[in-house]
Amino acid sequence: MTITLADLPTPSLILDRQRLLNNIARMQGxxxxxGVTLRPHLKTAKSAMVAELAVGKGGPxxxxxxxxxxxxxxxxxxxxxxAVPMAPAKLPQAAAIMRDAPGLKLITDNxxxxxxxxxxxxxxxxxxxxxxxxxxxxxxxxxxPDSDLLLPLAQALxxxxxxxxGVLTHAGHSYHAKNIPEIERIAEDERxxxxxxxxRLRAAGHDCAIVSIGxxxxxxxxxxxxxxxxxxxGNFVFFxxxxxxxxxxxxxxxxxxxxxxxxxxxxxxxxxxxxxxxxALSKDTGANEHAPGTGYGRVCRxxxxxxxxxxxxxxxxxxxxxxxxxxxHAVEFAAHPPGSRLRVLxxxxxxxxxxxxxxxxxxxxxxxxxxxxxxxEWDRVNGW
Amino acid sequence: MTITLADLPTPSLILDRQRLLNNIARMQGxxxxxGVTLRPHLKTAKSAMVAELAVGKGGPxxxxxxxxxxxxxxxxxxxxxxAVPMAPAKLPQAAAIMRDAPGLKLITDNxxxxxxxxxxxxxxxxxxxxxxxxxxxxxxxxxxPDSDLLLPLAQALxxxxxxxxGVLTHAGHSYHAKNIPEIERIAEDERxxxxxxxxRLRAAGHDCAIVSIGxxxxxxxxxxxxxxxxxxxGNFVFFxxxxxxxxxxxxxxxxxxxxxxxxxxxxxxxxxxxxxxxxALSKDTGANEHAPGTGYGRVCRxxxxxxxxxxxxxxxxxxxxxxxxxxxHAVEFAAHPPGSRLRVLxxxxxxxxxxxxxxxxxxxxxxxxxxxxxxxEWDRVNGW
Numbered sequence: 001m002t003i004t005l006a007d008l009p010t011p012s013l014i015l016d017r018q019r020l021l022n023n024i025a026r027m028q029g030x031x032x033x034x035g036v037t038l039r040p041h042l043k044t045a046k047s048a049m050v051a052e053l054a055v056g057k058g059g060p061x062x063x064x065x066x067x068x069x070x071x072x073x074x075x076x077x078x079x080x081x082x083a084v085p086m087a088p089a090k091l092p093q094a095a096a097i098m099r100d101a102p103g104l105k106l107i108t109d110n111x112x113x114x115x116x117x118x119x120x121x122x123x124x125x126x127x128x129x130x131x132x133x134x135x136x137x138x139x140x141x142x143x144x145p146d147s148d149l150l151l152p153l154a155q156a157l158x159x160x161x162x163x164x165x166g167v168l169t170h171a172g173h174s175y176h177a178k179n180i181p182e183i184e185r186i187a188e189d190e191r192x193x194x195x196x197x198x199x200r201l202r203a204a205g206h207d208c209a210i211v212s213i214g215x216x217x218x219x220x221x222x223x224x225x226x227x228x229x230x231x232x233x234g235n236f237v238f239f240x241x242x243x244x245x246x247x248x249x250x251x252x253x254x255x256x257x258x259x260x261x262x263x264x265x266x267x268x269x270x271x272x273x274x275x276x277x278x279x280a281l282s283k284d285t286g287a288n289e290h291a292p293g294t295g296y297g298r299v300c301r302x303x304x305x306x307x308x309x310x311x312x313x314x315x316x317x318x319x320x321x322x323x324x325x326x327x328x329h330a331v332e333f334a335a336h337p338p339g340s341r342l343r344v345l346x347x348x349x350x351x352x353x354x355x356x357x358x359x360x361x362x363x364x365x366x367x368x369x370x371x372x373x374x375x376x377e378w379d380r381v382n383g384w
Numbered sequence: 385m386t387i388t389l390a391d392l393p394t395p396s397l398i399l400d401r402q403r404l405l406n407n408i409a410r411m412q413g414x415x416x417x418x419g420v421t422l423r424p425h426l427k428t429a430k431s432a433m434v435a436e437l438a439v440g441k442g443g444p445x446x447x448x449x450x451x452x453x454x455x456x457x458x459x460x461x462x463x464x465x466x467a468v469p470m471a472p473a474k475l476p477q478a479a480a481i482m483r484d485a486p487g488l489k490l491i492t493d494n495x496x497x498x499x500x501x502x503x504x505x506x507x508x509x510x511x512x513x514x515x516x517x518x519x520x521x522x523x524x525x526x527x528x529p530d531s532d533l534l535l536p537l538a539q540a541l542x543x544x545x546x547x548x549x550g551v552l553t554h555a556g557h558s559y560h561a562k563n564i565p566e567i568e569r570i571a572e573d574e575r576x577x578x579x580x581x582x583x584r585l586r587a588a589g590h591d592c593a594i595v596s597i598g599x600x601x602x603x604x605x606x607x608x609x610x611x612x613x614x615x616x617x618g619n620f621v622f623f624x625x626x627x628x629x630x631x632x633x634x635x636x637x638x639x640x641x642x643x644x645x646x647x648x649x650x651x652x653x654x655x656x657x658x659x660x661x662x663x664a665l666s667k668d669t670g671a672n673e674h675a676p677g678t679g680y681g682r683v684c685r686x687x688x689x690x691x692x693x694x695x696x697x698x699x700x701x702x703x704x705x706x707x708x709x710x711x712x713h714a715v716e717f718a719a720h721p722p723g724s725r726l727r728v729l730x731x732x733x734x735x736x737x738x739x740x741x742x743x744x745x746x747x748x749x750x751x752x753x754x755x756x757x758x759x760x761e762w763d764r765v766n767g768w
Contacts, residue, residue: 009450010471011768043702064703066393084703087394087645087659088723110648112722139653140704172701261471264494269523275471279738280768284667317556318427318734319448319468320524338496339472350702354663354739357767383741384395384664 004371005302005341008360010261011280013352014343015359015378016305019255020237024054027219027236034225039081041214041234042068044350047359048075049378050237060103062214062232066093071381073101081105081212083168083232085133085141088116095124105165105210109133109143114156121161129165130157131210132201136193137186138172145196154206166210167197170232174217176289180247187222190215195227220248240349241298245290251298256353257305257343258297259360260321265333271314272323272336276344278316282351293326297344303370305343313344354382388755389686389725392744394645395664397736398727399743399762400689403639404621408438411603411620418609423465425598425618426452428734431743432459433762434621444487446598446616450477455765457485465489465596467552467616469517469525472500479508489549489594493517493527498540505545513549514541515594516585520577521570522556529580538590550594551585553578554616558601560673564631571606574599579611604632624733625682629674635682640737641689641727642681643744644705649717655698656707656720660728662700666735677710681728687754689727697728738766 005014031038040054043064051061051072060079063069069082070093078101082094086106098104106128108114114130121128132153135142143149157164171190177183190213201208213225214232216239225231238256239249260276278296287294299311311331314324321344325331336342346352358377365373389398415422424438427448435445435456444463447453453466454477462485466478470490482488490512492498498514505512516537519526527533541548555574561567574597585592597609598616600623609615622640623633644660662680671678683695695715698708705728709715720726730736742761749757 009477009768010473084659085647085657087647089394089645093393108648110722113647116723140699140701140706141648141650141657144652261473263469263471263497264492264525266525268528273469273525275468278668278735282667283735284662315524317524322524338494339500351662351667355767383739384393 002367003374004367005259005362005374006371008259008374010259010341011276012259012360013356013358014257014259015361016255017361017363017375019253020050021053023236023239023253023255027233030219031231034222036225036228037230039212039230039232040237041083041232042072044234044353045237046353046380046382047378048072051077054237060230062234065384066090066097067384068381069097069101069104073097077101079103081131083107085109086113086117088113088120091117091120091128092124094128095126098126105129105131107131107133107168109141111149111152111156114153118156118159118162128162130162131166131168131212132164132197134167134169134194134197136169136171136190138170140172142169145193150197150200151204154201154204158206164206164208166208166212167194167201168210168212169194171213171215171218174215175242175246177217177246180221183217183221184223187218190218191222191225191228216243217246217248235350238349241287241291241294241345241347245287245294251307251345254305254345256349257300257345258352259302260342260344262336262338262340262342264338267333270324270331272331272333274321274323274342275319277320278318279355281313281316281321281344281346282348282355283316284348284351287347294347296321297346299323300343300345302341302343303372305345307345353380356380357382386751387758388751389643389746389758390755392643392758394643394725395660396643396744397740397742398641398643399745400639401745401747401759403637404434405437407620407623407637407639411617414603415615418606420609420612421614423596423614423616424621425467425616426456428618428737429621430737430764430766431762432456435461438621444614446618449768450474450481451768452765453481453485453488457481461485463487465515467491469493470497470501472497472504475501475504475512476508478512479510482510489513489515491515491517491552493525495533495536495540498537502540502543502546512546514546515550515552515596516548516581518551518553518578518581520553520555520574522554524556526553529577534581534584535588538585538588542590548585548590548592550592550596551578551581552594552596555597555599555602558599559626559630561601561630564605567601567605568607571602574602575606575609575612600627601630601632619734622733625671625675625678625729625731629671629678635691635729638689638729640733641684641729642736643686644726644728646720646722646724646726648722651717654708654715656715656717658705658707658726659703661704662702663739665697665700665705665728665730666732666739667700668732668735671731678731680705681730683707684727684729686725686727687756689729691729737764740764741766
């Protein structure tokens, strides 16, 4: 018997495989055209199936937690960069993961941590490969490319127990660009920052094999990545309303949605109530920066996850979502009776996805009633 | 060997048992003084151990998902109100849960759903107990207490397959009160709304056994609950920075915190970087409504979870938290070397807790080095 979206519990996380494949093909094309390796950031998908579609079994990945690193290592991925600054207490766990994934790489921007990595690596009988984190303008982590700390960091990592693997940066400020030319400029800043750090390291006699940049916007709009060896976009596999507002994708590219049920009508307050709230959708409202009125997500037809004109999630409580009209028109209640289903495009899919332990995958097939068929369940690795 | 907070992976969710017990005793005292049953909302704790401490094994609970209902039913709790408007497709699951928890109660405010509940109940061979949801000013769900829909709803539920169990309301707008007298006024509105609905039902010949109110602020500050049978506060077991800002608790009452590691220093940007970000803390910024500058959480000493003066989480990315100074002073970097640990009080513990599958419980004991001992792990039921 075919399972369809009409059979799933709500809320559920739905993944459109065809959109996913299109998004992956687009980014693979970008990496090819730019002459760099695609090392996707799996913090978004947290799924071995998605990783395999993006880079093939074993291929290079980026992760945001050691839980992800351990999961992907067990799934056969051996080349993994853990791209959050390393906490010294996590080194024994990292060493254990290296038994399955000898290509595990860490990052730091701190001299005390770099020394701790080398010391613990020696004590643990491993050699940790470490990238130096460079700040290219985001101001979150990383040293400036012209920082006096760069060479001492490289020196601290060139010891038994550690090795310098390269440099890495992330232009997360591209998310707040006003237009595509601004993303292009930020992409060039990202490239120049890490190139400068790499050239300083090489001039001092260090090997700097990996020169890594990456965010979905800069990976999509960089004019050149000359000198760069790899890029680490993550969000692109699914996209979301933030990326659509920024101009990185269309609504029809967003591959993940939340399936919800209408549970009540409130005519006097002009809203539909659904069973997907702040946990099912997340409380991330970032998408409103580029598309005011988006609220907590855009409401779509259940059959094809394309937006219903003018409907958005106006408010969320823990398990309640309130759908209202974006233009203040009367909501068409009759089109959405209690018990009917809707799909909601997420504002920020990295946050929304983290609330679910699996994807229900659809791929264009339907049952006789027109309900999208669920072809698979793919797991996710959440937590730490 | 004693496990302490120094041994745990970061981020981890820490629960202070003594603060929990104090918070529970306080609310039990309120319920006793006001002459109502305490039916705590487990959407916050999602933990059978917390439920048992609050009401004893089997005792009356409120839940926000059927996953919670099923979990508590299996844990021996038989009297459970699922306090989110019912979706008709969930009725078979509810009927299955009633095998373990015959006292399961549903809610609705919609006539079509009420009819569906009665019809499906009859078909499934059960009688669903249903409360009518009343709006007392929040404007999220529920009908007005003087609504023309009240008696038709009661009639639709007085059929084979269903039964009217009472009326229920939630004064969630108390969270946005400016001061305690305003909370007291909202608590009285909450009481009056549901009393009016109950009296109209009784005048029409309906039984209305349960007259249910509840939010943590109104449960704490209601002057009288005459005529009310039960209250359903949830957040009070843990409290959080939002509740502290509102005046419901002190910082020293907040029972849940996130343990994090310092991973870098950024002197130029005057921030400490920790490994707890938007997923570990949540992106809920509601606490800033009452306490501007709170950011994404207050930073505490690891030993006792009391705030370090002037430190708050200024920004979060998925796995990064940036700690800055609330008053713009220089951060005392030397006091927090990389690898050291901190605890962060959450803005909204219902959202933060949902990212973790367990609590690490501390209870005042310490090892020789002064590190709080972990006495237990308590599970949580997340998802749907």
